[in-house]
Amino acid sequence: MTERSQGDGTVAKALMVMDDVAGFGRPVRFSELLDRSPYPKATLYRFVQVLTKQGMLHFDPDRQTYAPGLRLVRLAHAAWQTSALAPIARRHIDALSDAVGETVHLAQLDGAQVLYVDKRNARHPIEMFSAAGKVGPAYCTGVGKAMLAFLPNDQLDHAIAQQSFHRFTPQTYTDAAALRAELAAIRERGFAYDREEHEPGIICIAHPILTRAGRVLGAMSVTSTTARENLAGLDRHLPMIRTAAEAIAAEAQDWRFPDAAE
Amino acid sequence: MTERSQGDGTVAKALMVMDDVAGFGRPVRFSELLDRSPYPKATLYRFVQVLTKQGMLHFDPDRQTYAPGLRLVRLAHAAWQTSALAPIARRHIDALSDAVGETVHLAQLDGAQVLYVDKRNARHPIEMFSAAGKVGPAYCTGVGKAMLAFLPNDQLDHAIAQQSFHRFTPQTYTDAAALRAELAAIRERGFAYDREEHEPGIICIAHPILTRAGRVLGAMSVTSTTARENLAGLDRHLPMIRTAAEAIAAEAQDWRFPDAAE
DNA sequence: AATCTAGTTTCATTATGTGAAACTTTGTTT
DNA sequence: AAACAAAGTTTCACATAATGAAACTAGATT
Structure with a gap:
C-alpha cells in the first residue's frame, strides 16, 4: 500500500496505520486492516x-468498523487556520470566482503531490472538506506544474523523481524530460496551462503564488471545459488571477514570511 | 493547558504535543512549546x-516556528468523507439554509464538547475549515443541548461532569441541576432553543439527529439574532428543520447504521 | 571577549513496544 | 445442537525504542 519505513519510531508506525485507515475511504474492519x-x-x-x-x-460498535476520528477534524481546523496561505487567500478566491464565474482552486505542494486547500465552485456553492484535503498529481495539473516550475533545483529533482507519470489522457506528460521542458516554458511565461492533461475536457490556467524571494507558497487556478472555452479564452482571466496571486503573496509575506534571504 | 495522562503510551504523548501546537492558534517556537x-x-x-x-x-525555517502540518488536512479530508453524517447531510443543509435564509449548523458530540462539522451561512457564502472543526461548549449551545438531552444516562452523567459551566451571558445555565431540568424539557419537547445562553443577541432552534433506536448521531440548528427574530419566530422553521433532521437520520441509518438493538 | 538564551546531540538507564501463541467470542456449517 | 471456522482479544518473555540529565553548539546581547 504505502512505502514502509522501518524502525522509524512508534509514532511513525501509528501514523502509518492512520494512513491505511484513511486510505480505505470507508469504515474498515480490523481484519481488513x-x-x-x-x-x-x-x-x-x-x-x-x-x-x-x-x-x-x-x-x-454496531458494525465493528474503524474510521478516521473527529480529533482529526479538530486538528485540521487548527492547521487550516494557522496556515499562512488559506485564511489569507479566502476573500481573494471569493472575489476571483465571482468575477470569472468559473471554478477556482487553491493548492499547496505537499511533498511531491498537490494538496488542494480551498476551492470555489461558481455553480455549486460549497464543497467543504470534500474539496480541501484532496490530493492530486503535480505533473499533470495546472497548479502542480505552476508550483514545480518555480521550485529550487534540488527540490525539483526530488519532486520529479517521485512523480508516477501515469498517462491519464493523450496529453499527459509521461516522462521527466518532457515535463522539464514544459516547466521551463512555464517559468519563462510565468504561469501554467492544463491542456486536458489530467482529465479529458478539463482545461485550466494556473498561477504560482511566490514570495518576493521567489519561494513557492502555493498556486491558484481557474478551471473550465473545452465545451465552453479554449486556452486563448482562459487568457482573459490572466490579469485577474495574476493580481489575486500577487495580492495573496504580498499579504502572506507581510503576515508571516518576513522572507529571510534563503 | 490540557489534562495530562501519564504513561499512556508514546503515541498519546505525541498527540498531546499536536494538541499543544494546535492550541496556540499560530506558529510557535520550540521554547514556547x-x-x-x-x-x-x-x-x-x-x-x-x-x-x-x-x-x-x-x-x-525562516521563523523557526512549528504549526500543524498538511498531513492533517489530508487525513481530515478522509475523516470528513468517511464520516457517516457530514457527507449525507450536506445537501439537506444546503436546502434548509436556502429555504430559511438563516445560518445553519451541523454538529456532532466529541466527548463532552460540541464539534461543528458543517455550516451554511446565508449571507457569506462559505466558511470551509474555518467553520468545520471548530469546537464549542455543549451546555450552552442549541446543538449541544439537543444532543445531550438524548444521551443515555451513563454517557450524560459523564458529559455533564466535564462541562465547565462558565457564565457566558446572564442566561447561561451555570450548574448541573439547572441544565438537567432544561434537558428534561428538551427531551419532552423534542428540540432545543438557545436563548442567548452563549452569546448575547444570538438565538437558535436546534434539533437532534437520532437513529431509530434513539442513538444520537448529531444535531442541526437554525440561528438568528434577537434583532431580527424571537423564539416564537424561530418556531416557523421547526417543521423544516425536523424534516431535514429526520431525512438525514434515515439516510445515515440506511447507509451505515443498521441499528443493532442497543 | 564574556554572558546569556535557544536549540541540538549524546548515552547509560529503563520503560515501552513487540509479536508468537494461546485464548475467547461470534458467527456459520453440518 | 454440536462442531467448526473466523474474527477479535489477552498474555508474557524479550528486544527495541523512548527517556532525560548533562554536555555541547550557535546566535544574540552586554
Whole structure:
C-alpha cells in the first residue's frame, strides 16, 4: 500500500496505520486492516486501540468498523487556520470566482503531490472538506506544474523523481524530460496551462503564488471545459488571477514570511 | 493547558504535543512549546522532530516556528468523507439554509464538547475549515443541548461532569441541576432553543439527529439574532428543520447504521 | 571577549513496544 | 445442537525504542 519505513519510531508506525485507515475511504474492519498491514495481529490491534482511545480513529460498535476520528477534524481546523496561505487567500478566491464565474482552486505542494486547500465552485456553492484535503498529481495539473516550475533545483529533482507519470489522457506528460521542458516554458511565461492533461475536457490556467524571494507558497487556478472555452479564452482571466496571486503573496509575506534571504 | 495522562503510551504523548501546537492558534517556537509542556527539553525536541518529519507539523525555517502540518488536512479530508453524517447531510443543509435564509449548523458530540462539522451561512457564502472543526461548549449551545438531552444516562452523567459551566451571558445555565431540568424539557419537547445562553443577541432552534433506536448521531440548528427574530419566530422553521433532521437520520441509518438493538 | 538564551546531540538507564501463541467470542456449517 | 471456522482479544518473555540529565553548539546581547 504505502512505502514502509522501518524502525522509524512508534509514532511513525501509528501514523502509518492512520494512513491505511484513511486510505480505505470507508469504515474498515480490523481484519481488513490486518490484511494490508505489515504488522502482526497483536501489534496492529494495540495501535488501533490506542488511536481509538485518542480519538484519532472512531470505532463503530454496531458494525465493528474503524474510521478516521473527529480529533482529526479538530486538528485540521487548527492547521487550516494557522496556515499562512488559506485564511489569507479566502476573500481573494471569493472575489476571483465571482468575477470569472468559473471554478477556482487553491493548492499547496505537499511533498511531491498537490494538496488542494480551498476551492470555489461558481455553480455549486460549497464543497467543504470534500474539496480541501484532496490530493492530486503535480505533473499533470495546472497548479502542480505552476508550483514545480518555480521550485529550487534540488527540490525539483526530488519532486520529479517521485512523480508516477501515469498517462491519464493523450496529453499527459509521461516522462521527466518532457515535463522539464514544459516547466521551463512555464517559468519563462510565468504561469501554467492544463491542456486536458489530467482529465479529458478539463482545461485550466494556473498561477504560482511566490514570495518576493521567489519561494513557492502555493498556486491558484481557474478551471473550465473545452465545451465552453479554449486556452486563448482562459487568457482573459490572466490579469485577474495574476493580481489575486500577487495580492495573496504580498499579504502572506507581510503576515508571516518576513522572507529571510534563503 | 490540557489534562495530562501519564504513561499512556508514546503515541498519546505525541498527540498531546499536536494538541499543544494546535492550541496556540499560530506558529510557535520550540521554547514556547517547552514552557507549556510537561516533557523535558530533549524529549519534546524528539517528538517535534518526529512529528515534523511525518508531516503532522510544519516547520518554518525562516521563523523557526512549528504549526500543524498538511498531513492533517489530508487525513481530515478522509475523516470528513468517511464520516457517516457530514457527507449525507450536506445537501439537506444546503436546502434548509436556502429555504430559511438563516445560518445553519451541523454538529456532532466529541466527548463532552460540541464539534461543528458543517455550516451554511446565508449571507457569506462559505466558511470551509474555518467553520468545520471548530469546537464549542455543549451546555450552552442549541446543538449541544439537543444532543445531550438524548444521551443515555451513563454517557450524560459523564458529559455533564466535564462541562465547565462558565457564565457566558446572564442566561447561561451555570450548574448541573439547572441544565438537567432544561434537558428534561428538551427531551419532552423534542428540540432545543438557545436563548442567548452563549452569546448575547444570538438565538437558535436546534434539533437532534437520532437513529431509530434513539442513538444520537448529531444535531442541526437554525440561528438568528434577537434583532431580527424571537423564539416564537424561530418556531416557523421547526417543521423544516425536523424534516431535514429526520431525512438525514434515515439516510445515515440506511447507509451505515443498521441499528443493532442497543 | 564574556554572558546569556535557544536549540541540538549524546548515552547509560529503563520503560515501552513487540509479536508468537494461546485464548475467547461470534458467527456459520453440518 | 454440536462442531467448526473466523474474527477479535489477552498474555508474557524479550528486544527495541523512548527517556532525560548533562554536555555541547550557535546566535544574540552586554
